[in-house]
Every structure is written in C-alpha cells, then in structure tokens.
Amino acid sequence: MPLNRQWILTRRPEGEIAAGDLELREAPTRALEPGEVLIRNLYLSLDPTNRIWMSDQDGYLPPVGIGEVMRGGTIGVIEESRSDRFKPGDIVNAGLSGWQDYSIGHEAMINPVPQIPGVPLTAFMSVLGATGLTAWFGMMDIGRPQPGETVVVSAAAGAVGSIAGQIAKLKGARVIGIAGGPEKCAWLREIGFDGAIDYKNEDVGAALDRLCPNGIDVNFENVGGDIMNAVIARMNTFSRMSLCGLISTYNADVAAGPADFGRVLMKRILIKGFIIIDYLPRAGEAFAELAPWVASGQLKWKAHVVDGLENAVEAVNRLFTGDHDGKLLVRIAPEP
Amino acid sequence: MPLNRQWILTRRPEGEIAAGDLELREAPTRALEPGEVLIRNLYLSLDPTNRIWMSDQDGYLPPVGIGEVMRGGTIGVIEESRSDRFKPGDIVNAGLSGWQDYSIGHEAMINPVPQIPGVPLTAFMSVLGATGLTAWFGMMDIGRPQPGETVVVSAAAGAVGSIAGQIAKLKGARVIGIAGGPEKCAWLREIGFDGAIDYKNEDVGAALDRLCPNGIDVNFENVGGDIMNAVIARMNTFSRMSLCGLISTYNADVAAGPADFGRVLMKRILIKGFIIIDYLPRAGEAFAELAPWVASGQLKWKAHVVDGLENAVEAVNRLFTGDHDGKLLVRIAPEP
Structure with a gap:
C-alpha cells in the first residue's frame, strides 16, 4: 500500500485560486476490495470547470466538499488488480479520480485506453478525451455548421476552442477564432482558421465586422462578457450559439x-448550454470521426504538460490567465 | 374609389407612443390593377411587435418608414375585385395591410377566412390567427412540454400567453401563469391554469418556489427583465425557454x-427566439389542433375590441400598461 499524495480542498477560493485553498497531504492507500484496481495516475487534466467545482455553486456536479480530495480526470496505469477486466500494466482512463498520485477505482467505472499507432497517451487527455468530445458535440449537435457558413470560436486557442474551430473547418465552414496575443493568433491561422482576432490588442467588434462580412451563423462560446456580446451583435437570423463555457466570468459572482x-x-437565435457528461453515452459518434482525423494529422492539437503533482495548483490558474499553450495537463508520473 | 383614412407614422416614438407620433390622414384609394382586390378592413390587430416596427431597430421586418402607413394585420371584406379568386362580400385575411379603412391587396397575398360554426370572426384575429399560431408553435416546437412537467407562462393573461398556457395544459403539463392583478389571475385559474402569480402584488420568486416545487421545465417567455430572471433561477436541467417576447423592455433602449x-x-438550458412568420408555412399543423379545441370550447379566449380606427393609437398603448382584457383589436367597420 504505497503512500499517496492528495490535494485536499481546505477552503473555497475567492476569485483566483490562492496557495492555501488546497493543501497537499499524504495518506496511505487502502487495501483493494473485489472488483477494484489500484491506479498509479500518470496525467491529470486541468479544466476551467475545476474552478466551479471548488466553489459552492449549484453546478452540474456537486461542489467538492471541504476536506475532500480535489476532483479531476486522470489517466493512469494499473499497479494492482482485483478485477478480471484489468491487469497490472494496463493503461486506463480512471475517470474523475482526483488530484492524487494513486486512486482506487471499481472496474465498472474505469475504461481501457485504446492504442492507436502514432497517437501519444496525452491525446487521450485532450483531443481524444473529454476536450475533443466537448468540441465535437458542441459544434456538431448544437452549432451544426453548414458548408459556407461563418463560425466564430472564442478562447479559440484553448484546448476545446482550437478543436471546435478545426471541426467546423473540416465541415466546410469559414472559421474565425478569438484569442489573446499574436502568437496564439498566428497558431490559429497555421492550423487552418480563416482569421484570428487578438482580443488583447484589437477591437473585437471592428475585427469581426472585417472578418465576418456576412455575419455569424455559429458562435461557439467559451468566454462570456464583452467578447460574447460583440459576437452576438453580429449573429445572423437563425444562428446558433453553443454555450460551452463562460471562462471570463468564473472568478466572478455571476x-x-x-x-x-x-x-x-x-x-x-438558438442558445443551448451543454456539459460533456450529457453526451458520454454518444461518445462513440465523436470518437469515430475524431480518431482518424488525429491519426492522419488533419486535426492539430497541443498539450501543455506541467511536471509534478505538487505544481497542480499553480498550474490551474494558468487556465484563467491564458498562460498555457494547449490542453493543460499535469504529469504526475512518467509513462511506464 | 372611396376616401381612405390612414394612420401615418410621422416620427419614431421615444418610450410610450405619444399623440403626435402618428397622424390620421385622408387619401383617396387608387384604381385596382389586374389580380388586385379592394378590401374594407373590419378588424385591426394590435400587437406588442407594433412598437418595434415604429422604432428604427433592426427587427425581423424593416422599420415602418416615416411618412408611411403604420403596419398591422387586418381582416376585411372584399368591396371590389379584379381577381378570379375573390368576389365582393368575401371575408379575407388581408395580411399586414396597415392601419387604414381600406387596403388594396394582390390575390396572392390574401387568404379566405374559413367559416366554422359558432366561431366568430374575431377568433381569426386571435386564437385562430397569428396569436394562436404564436402560442402553439412557441409551446409545441420549442417548449415541448411533457405530461407532468411544470410550465410557466409570463404575461399569461395576454392573448398569446393565455393560449400558450392552455395548450400546455391540454398536453398534460402543470401550468403556472404570471399576470398583473387579481382579476387576471382569477381568470387564469378559471380557464384551467394550476396556479397564477400576481406580479403586481406578490413576490414572484417566492410564489414560484411555492407553486413549482419541482422546478420549471418550460418557460414561455413574453416579458423579460426581473420576472424572466425569477423564472430562469428556477429552471431545471434540460429545460426549455421559448422566447416569444420581451414586452417589459420594448419601450427601453436595450x-x-x-x-x-x-x-x-x-x-x-435551451433558449430559442422565434417569430411567428417563420412558422407560417407550417400553419396548418397548428390550425388542425387549435380549430377543434376552439369549436368545442376547450380552448378559451377573449377579444378586447376598441371601436373606431381613430382610437388605434390610444388603444395600442394598452398593450404595455396591461389595461386590456383579451386580444386587443380595433373594430374599423361593423361586420357585414
């Protein structure tokens, strides 16, 4: 029973997550029950929704309790097994197993990670994980871009946004991304966006007027606030707004x-909020389209890997400052 | 060529519609072209959207031009015909023929009003006209109430709201209406609403908590502002908001x-704005369900008829003060 390091939520953050809001504590892992496996976590996914889970907001999952291990998705390797489905050495998606070195999961709640030649493990924490599914369902089930339509994606250089925009592009739409800084905008153009707007250095409304002369048919909304309003002001009759996130507001009250x-x-206009867990029963639909695009290199993605579980709190705030380059992950342990 | 009285928009109202914003002027009618008919208007429909048409807002129809006849829907009787489809004496829906005694329409743009035993002509300006279609499509195409679900309708004693609520009730939902004043609330209960909230004399949030213990599944939104926010705060996961109107805000800027x-x-939550003209190609679907309900008396409706075209401007402001009892119509001329 190895010693486990766990990030415990000790108080609810106000605004940005501060050093003392979570504490890294040590505790031994317990013995396995029948059907359970001990997983050594390899990668932890950091996502904007983590901030909501830390608050006492009435969200789509209950808040993490004070004194509980912080919730988070991981991929790991089986170290011990009392399940017939898994053996030591198997790489698995451990679900929302938490910010910790080890987790214990029941065989019914974990899933094997498929092997696809040339596709690294981190892909399953991003473009082929919840991130990619979020982008695919938000775009295909709600946005429904038609060939020739204009799609705008906010937080477009983010993990979800960059994939959402590329999906719309692969479906024949004209795609404009909004992101912060010239490097991110350059990258968006590099991966095929028809235009990119640097909200830190440009008037978003004027840039949208220039880049969307026929108005906007689909808004893949990740941000909220002034940027959202600039997009809505240019949305066309019968346009669709896929409401994926409101990251500009997560540190605010409302x-x-x-x-x-x-x-x-x-x-x-159609506006539809969505959360990826609603679509998990249909994940196969998205995976069937995403996996070949990833394997062939048609769909570009990046992971920004921060080393060390001990750096998770410092890393998670990067989601809100934009100071990361690709899907934000923590490497908890080296791949076996 | 009879003399025609026409309400002309002379300037755009600021806030409430004021006396000098429209002027009643006289002009002779012109001679008919082939395919045209001369219609003596009998009833004029007054609707909240009229206020939007008077503004310079970018709406679903262009603003009425300064110096033009005010736009409005009428039913009338054919006085002269150069069409093979219509003969003098026929009662027709003249479309958006305007606030005037006479209008000239092309046969392609007007429609006969069907005769249903026991159903008066005013029904075709309300429950079997655009009002009823608005209620039906907003409720059935967007709200989609399921048996046992909770539906809230704002401006529920209004022409659209009262029908929308009854449709949901006929479909097996539990229906709560929000209206202004005890008389309106009593009427809502009389026509089968499961509860009614008097927003002028009650705390809407507290009343919703009491009357909607299982939350709200469908919001048929006519009002906007604080009432809308009180409803949204109680909307359930996967609930639907049919955005039909924002009457509390029509005299405001935004x-x-x-x-x-x-x-x-x-x-x-799903939010979908809609305008009835989008659904006109599918009007038959709604009519097929509404007409038997009206003929059998299952669906209750009221018309508030103001006599005299000269009183149209005074009457239209009643839409915003709530000082009317049923679908607001102007009787331009007695039924033949």
Whole structure:
C-alpha cells in the first residue's frame, strides 16, 4: 500500500485560486476490495470547470466538499488488480479520480485506453478525451455548421476552442477564432482558421465586422462578457450559439447574459448550454470521426504538460490567465 | 374609389407612443390593377411587435418608414375585385395591410377566412390567427412540454400567453401563469391554469418556489427583465425557454439577457427566439389542433375590441400598461 499524495480542498477560493485553498497531504492507500484496481495516475487534466467545482455553486456536479480530495480526470496505469477486466500494466482512463498520485477505482467505472499507432497517451487527455468530445458535440449537435457558413470560436486557442474551430473547418465552414496575443493568433491561422482576432490588442467588434462580412451563423462560446456580446451583435437570423463555457466570468459572482437579448428574439437565435457528461453515452459518434482525423494529422492539437503533482495548483490558474499553450495537463508520473 | 383614412407614422416614438407620433390622414384609394382586390378592413390587430416596427431597430421586418402607413394585420371584406379568386362580400385575411379603412391587396397575398360554426370572426384575429399560431408553435416546437412537467407562462393573461398556457395544459403539463392583478389571475385559474402569480402584488420568486416545487421545465417567455430572471433561477436541467417576447423592455433602449447566464450553461438550458412568420408555412399543423379545441370550447379566449380606427393609437398603448382584457383589436367597420 504505497503512500499517496492528495490535494485536499481546505477552503473555497475567492476569485483566483490562492496557495492555501488546497493543501497537499499524504495518506496511505487502502487495501483493494473485489472488483477494484489500484491506479498509479500518470496525467491529470486541468479544466476551467475545476474552478466551479471548488466553489459552492449549484453546478452540474456537486461542489467538492471541504476536506475532500480535489476532483479531476486522470489517466493512469494499473499497479494492482482485483478485477478480471484489468491487469497490472494496463493503461486506463480512471475517470474523475482526483488530484492524487494513486486512486482506487471499481472496474465498472474505469475504461481501457485504446492504442492507436502514432497517437501519444496525452491525446487521450485532450483531443481524444473529454476536450475533443466537448468540441465535437458542441459544434456538431448544437452549432451544426453548414458548408459556407461563418463560425466564430472564442478562447479559440484553448484546448476545446482550437478543436471546435478545426471541426467546423473540416465541415466546410469559414472559421474565425478569438484569442489573446499574436502568437496564439498566428497558431490559429497555421492550423487552418480563416482569421484570428487578438482580443488583447484589437477591437473585437471592428475585427469581426472585417472578418465576418456576412455575419455569424455559429458562435461557439467559451468566454462570456464583452467578447460574447460583440459576437452576438453580429449573429445572423437563425444562428446558433453553443454555450460551452463562460471562462471570463468564473472568478466572478455571476455571469451576465447577452447585453442585447432583443436580438436573440428578433434574429431567432438558438442558445443551448451543454456539459460533456450529457453526451458520454454518444461518445462513440465523436470518437469515430475524431480518431482518424488525429491519426492522419488533419486535426492539430497541443498539450501543455506541467511536471509534478505538487505544481497542480499553480498550474490551474494558468487556465484563467491564458498562460498555457494547449490542453493543460499535469504529469504526475512518467509513462511506464 | 372611396376616401381612405390612414394612420401615418410621422416620427419614431421615444418610450410610450405619444399623440403626435402618428397622424390620421385622408387619401383617396387608387384604381385596382389586374389580380388586385379592394378590401374594407373590419378588424385591426394590435400587437406588442407594433412598437418595434415604429422604432428604427433592426427587427425581423424593416422599420415602418416615416411618412408611411403604420403596419398591422387586418381582416376585411372584399368591396371590389379584379381577381378570379375573390368576389365582393368575401371575408379575407388581408395580411399586414396597415392601419387604414381600406387596403388594396394582390390575390396572392390574401387568404379566405374559413367559416366554422359558432366561431366568430374575431377568433381569426386571435386564437385562430397569428396569436394562436404564436402560442402553439412557441409551446409545441420549442417548449415541448411533457405530461407532468411544470410550465410557466409570463404575461399569461395576454392573448398569446393565455393560449400558450392552455395548450400546455391540454398536453398534460402543470401550468403556472404570471399576470398583473387579481382579476387576471382569477381568470387564469378559471380557464384551467394550476396556479397564477400576481406580479403586481406578490413576490414572484417566492410564489414560484411555492407553486413549482419541482422546478420549471418550460418557460414561455413574453416579458423579460426581473420576472424572466425569477423564472430562469428556477429552471431545471434540460429545460426549455421559448422566447416569444420581451414586452417589459420594448419601450427601453436595450433588453438585457438573463442575469445568471451561468445557470443556462450549468442547467443546459435551451433558449430559442422565434417569430411567428417563420412558422407560417407550417400553419396548418397548428390550425388542425387549435380549430377543434376552439369549436368545442376547450380552448378559451377573449377579444378586447376598441371601436373606431381613430382610437388605434390610444388603444395600442394598452398593450404595455396591461389595461386590456383579451386580444386587443380595433373594430374599423361593423361586420357585414
């Protein structure tokens, strides 16, 4: 029973996550029950929704309790097994197993990670994990871009946004991304976006006017606030807004809705909030399209790997400052 | 060629519609071209959207031009015909023929009004006209209430709201209406609403908590503002908001969206703006269900008829003060 390091939520953050909001504590792992496996976690996924889980907001999952291990998705390797489905050495998706070195999971709650030649393990924590599924369902089930339509993606250089935009592009739409800084915008153009707007250095409204002369048919919304309002002000009749996130507001008390709701009425806009867990029963649909695109290199993605579980808290704040380059992961242990 | 009285938009109203914003002027009608008919208008429909048409807002139809006849829907009787489809004496839906005694329409743009025993002509300006279609499509195509679900309708004693609520009730839902004043609330209970909230005399949030113990699955939104926010705050996961109107905001510059947009995301709420003209090609679907309900008396409706075209401007403001009892119509001329 190895010693386990665990990040414990000790108080609810106010605004940005501060050093004392979580504490790294040590505890021994317990013995396995029948059907359980001991997983040594390899990669931890850091996602904007983590900030919501730390709050006492009525979200799509209950808040993490004070004194509990922080919730988070991991991929790991089986070290011990009392399951017939898994043996030591198997690489598995451990689900929301938490910010810790080891987790114990029941065989019913964990899934093997498939091997695809040329596709690294980190892909299954990003483009072929919840991130890619979020992008695919938000774009294909709600946004439904048609060939020739104009799609705008906010936080477009982010893990979800960059994939969402490429999916729309692969489906024949014209795609404009909004991101912070010239490097991110250059990368968006490199991976095939038709245009990129640097919200830190450009007037977003004026840039949208220039880059979307026929208005906007699909808004893949990750941000909220002023950027969202600039997009909505240019959304066309019968356009769709896939509401994936409101990251600009997660450190605030309340996220305000569209400033001009009359336009939602007059332009008959569809707005739909979604959370990826709703779509997990349909994950195969997305995976069937995403996996070949990833294997062939048509769909580009990046992981930003921070080494060491002890650096998870410092790393998670990068999601809100934009100071990361690709899907943010923590490497808890080296791949076997 | 009879003399025609026409309400002309002379300037754009600021806030409430004021006396000098429209002027009643006289002009002779012109001679008919082939295919045209001269219609003596009998009833004019007054609707909240009229206020939008008077503004310079980018709506679903262009603003009425300054110096033009005010736009409005009418039913009338054919006085002269150069069409093979219509003969003098026929009662027709004249479309958006305007606030005037006479209008000239092309046969392609007008439709006969069917005769249903026991159903008066005013029904075709309300429950079997655009009002009823608005209620039916907003409820059935967007709200989609399921048996046992909870539906909330704002401006529920209004022409659209009262029908929308009854449709949901006929479909097996539990229906709560929000209206202004004890008389309106009593009427809602009388026509079968499971509960009614008097927003002028009650705390809407507290009343919703009491009347919707299982939360809200469908919001048929007519009002916007604080009432909308009180409803959204109680909307369930996977609930639907049919955005039909924002009447509390039509005299304002901009209608603000939901105060708590994070809830739209977390609860995966669907919001869809709609305008009845989009559904006109499918009108038959709604009519097939509404007409038997009206003929059998299962669906209750009221018309509030103001006599005299000269009183149209005074009457239209009643839409915003709530000082009317049923679908607001102007009787331009007595039925033949």
